Amino acid sequence: MGGISETCSVCGTGFEVQFRYQMEEKDGGFSFFCSQKCLEKSQLGGQDGAVLATCDACAKRFPPDLVSQVLYVAGRRHYACSLGCRTQLVREAKGVRLGDIAAAAAAPAEGATPSGDEAPPAGGGSRAAVAAGEPAPPAARASAQGEATGRAAPAASAARPAEVKGQGAVAVPLSPAGGAKRPAQPPQRPAGVPRCLAVFNHKGGTGKTTTAVSVAAGLAARDKRVLLVDTDAQGNVSVSLGAGAERSLYHVLVMGLRVADATKTVRPNLDLLPSNETLAAAELYLAGRQNRDRVLSDRLSAAAAEYDYVVLDCSPSLSLMNQNALVFADSVLVPVACDYLSLVGVRQVIKTVKNVNALLHHPVQIWGVLPTFYDGRAKIAREAVSTMKQHFGERCLAPIRQAIKVKEAPAQGQTIFEYASGTPAADDYLAVVDRIIESRERSTAGPEAGAARDGTAWSVDRGDAATERPGAAAAGA
Numbered sequence: 001m002g003g004i005s006e007t008c009s010v011c012g013t014g015f016e017v018q019f020r021y022q023m024e025e026k027d028g029g030f031s032f033f034c035s036q037k038c039l040e041k042s043q044l045g046g047q048d049g050a051v052l053a054t055c056d057a058c059a060k061r062f063p064p065d066l067v068s069q070v071l072y073v074a075g076r077r078h079y080a081c082s083l084g085c086r087t088q089l090v091r092e093a094k095g096v097r098l099g100d101i102a103a104a105a106a107a108p109a110e111g112a113t114p115s116g117d118e119a120p121p122a123g124g125g126s127r128a129a130v131a132a133g134e135p136a137p138p139a140a141r142a143s144a145q146g147e148a149t150g151r152a153a154p155a156a157s158a159a160r161p162a163e164v165k166g167q168g169a170v171a172v173p174l175s176p177a178g179g180a181k182r183p184a185q186p187p188q189r190p191a192g193v194p195r196c197l198a199v200f201n202h203k204g205g206t207g208k209t210t211t212a213v214s215v216a217a218g219l220a221a222r223d224k225r226v227l228l229v230d231t232d233a234q235g236n237v238s239v240s241l242g243a244g245a246e247r248s249l250y251h252v253l254v255m256g257l258r259v260a261d262a263t264k265t266v267r268p269n270l271d272l273l274p275s276n277e278t279l280a281a282a283e284l285y286l287a288g289r290q291n292r293d294r295v296l297s298d299r300l301s302a303a304a305a306e307y308d309y310v311v312l313d314c315s316p317s318l319s320l321m322n323q324n325a326l327v328f329a330d331s332v333l334v335p336v337a338c339d340y341l342s343l344v345g346v347r348q349v350i351k352t353v354k355n356v357n358a359l360l361h362h363p364v365q366i367w368g369v370l371p372t373f374y375d376g377r378a379k380i381a382r383e384a385v386s387t388m389k390q391h392f393g394e395r396c397l398a399p400i401r402q403a404i405k406v407k408e409a410p411a412q413g414q415t416i417f418e419y420a421s422g423t424p425a426a427d428d429y430l431a432v433v434d435r436i437i438e439s440r441e442r443s444t445a446g447p448e449a450g451a452a453r454d455g456t457a458w459s460v461d462r463g464d465a466a467t468e469r470p471g472a473a474a475a476g477a
Contacts (some may be wrong), residue, residue: 004247010038020285023255024077030256057085093290194331194367194436196310202352203345204316206335207372209236210406210416211429212313215333217415218433220270224308227263228272229300231325232315233279241266242413245274252299254285259303267415271307273300279321286320293360296324309436318352326356331367336388338374338381338399343388366395367439370432374399397435400428 004017015034017023022039024031033039052061053069056078064070064079071078071086073093080086199212209232216228230237231249238245247262252273263271286292304310312325326332334349336342346369356364369392375381381399388396400406405420412419416426 004251006032008032008034008038010034010041017255020254053079055079055081055085057081057088060085194333194439195308196304196312196329196331197367197436198312198314198325198329198332198364199335200312200314200322200326200332200349200352201334201336201342201345202316202318202348203337203342206316206337206342206345207400207406208316208335209240209313210410211333211335211370211372211400211432212311213237213240214416214429215433215436216270216309216311217267217417218430219309219311219436220267221417222433222437224269224437225306226270227304227307227310228266228270229310229312229325230273230275231279231296231312231321233275233277234315235274235276235279236410237272237313238274238276240410240413241272241415243272243274245272248278249273249275250278250282253282253295259300263303283320286324292320293323293327296321297328300328318348323356323360326352326364327360327362329364331365333367334369335372336369336384337372338378338384340380340384343384346388368395368397368432368435370397371399373402375402398428398431400432401425 004023005014006017006023007014009031010033013034015022015032017032021036022033024033031042033042053064054061057080060081062069062079062081068083068086069080071080071089073089078089080089197215199208199215201208212228216226220226228237229249235248243264243266245262245264247257249262251257252259252262259273263273266272286295289295291298300310310329312329314322314325332349332353334346336346350366353364353366356362369388371381371385371388373381374385385396385399401424403420403423403425405423406416406425409416409419416423416429420426
């Protein structure tokens with residue numbers, strides 16, 4: 001986690017951040033602590049502990065004398081003046097909206113007796129507001145109406161920050177617990193319209209990094225704003241672009257850095273969020289998180305809205321990091337080397353996409369299968385492309401012709417368009433770029449809008465047949 005030099009917010013000593021506890025986000029900014037002793041001083045609020053803390057549930061000022069009055073939720077420190085306020089903060093972490101708590105608090109006044117599970121915690125801001133005779137906020141009324149009609153009230157969730165402010169509490173963005181309902185997903189684009197594109201294959205050596213870099217660079221050359229995210233701990237994207245970086249995806253995921261502070265502009269219109277070997281440790285961090293498959297999406301969604309396209313380079317494995325990448329993406333591009341073992345990797349990708357759809361409830365789809373390292377003189381290459389076209393139809397893109405220039409470009413820290421512009425391989429990648437742009441710009445009402453087939457159904461129908469021996473399908477399988 002090294003590489004970040006900061007000044008301690010308590011004693012003013014300069015130090016290098018090495019541990020997660022040394023960096024803490026609070027009230028829209030960051031605090032840094034050179035030692036555990038300075039962290040304890042900050043928790044007490046001062047040198048002698050006389051400075052009061054503010055309860056994050058009811059906004060009451062109090063001296064934090066007990067261990068139970070300080071709790072960490074979603075990696076951030078919070079204060080609770082009483083057990084009731086602590087219970088409220090824990091319930092919020094499990095996905096309970098403050099509007100629901102306010103509605104439950106108002107139920108006794110209407111002659112209803114709330115259940116023990118839905119009763120608001122003692123000392124909570126919502127109970128105080130109801131006891132004082134204040135009208136319930138709009139979010140609470142919307143939630144109550146939703147319960148009465150048997151429908152959810154989306155306005156309650158959207159109005160949560162204003163509601164909290166009105167009751168004197170502090171809004172804390174938290175992920176719901178595993179047992180809570182999943183947050184509402186943004187509207188999905190029609191099939192065949194990629195914006196967040198994950199370049200993924202379980203099989204190694206298929207040209208994933210080269211494809212991710214080339215597609216991102218090609219989109220940027222077409223005057224599209226592109227964010228290239230490296231989710232592979234090998235960090236080959238940075239090497240391919242000749243870009244070194246002090247901060248990486250690890251700092252965004254684990255330490256909570258803003259995406260803008262970790263990205264680096266490597267080409268016009270192209271920003272890079274790099275990775276290195278420290279990303280391997282992020283797997284342990286993700287494993288202990290609630291909704292661990294959506295951490296990447298939570299961290300990047302807001303920043304990604306500023307770009308036309310987001311391209312993610314994935315590692316050749318089914319890791320927790322790749323699950324995060326697939327949940328964040330709306331489409332998958334599968335590079336496939338023109339050999340039989342790579343076709344086996346395609347089958348595994350299909351099963352993974354099916355599981356992401358069914359188990360993680362995210363409708364990602366396979367946008368395209370891209371044959372790479374194509375040598376038209378080799379029979380196995382021709383048969384492999386024929387097999388892919390037989391099974392994937394229009395989703396099988398035109399192959400990338402094999403060229404030594406593709407392997408030489410990363411050694412120079414250049415893209416294929418910079419190192420060997422006009423070569424067959426460069427033209428092939430530009431054709432992929434143009435098809436990506438075309439698929440977003442054309443009308444989705446016509447029959448060419450994406451074959452109108454969902455990725456899950458497609459994987460079920462064609463998954464097992466996709467790994468037949470090259471030549472079998474081409475012969476009429």
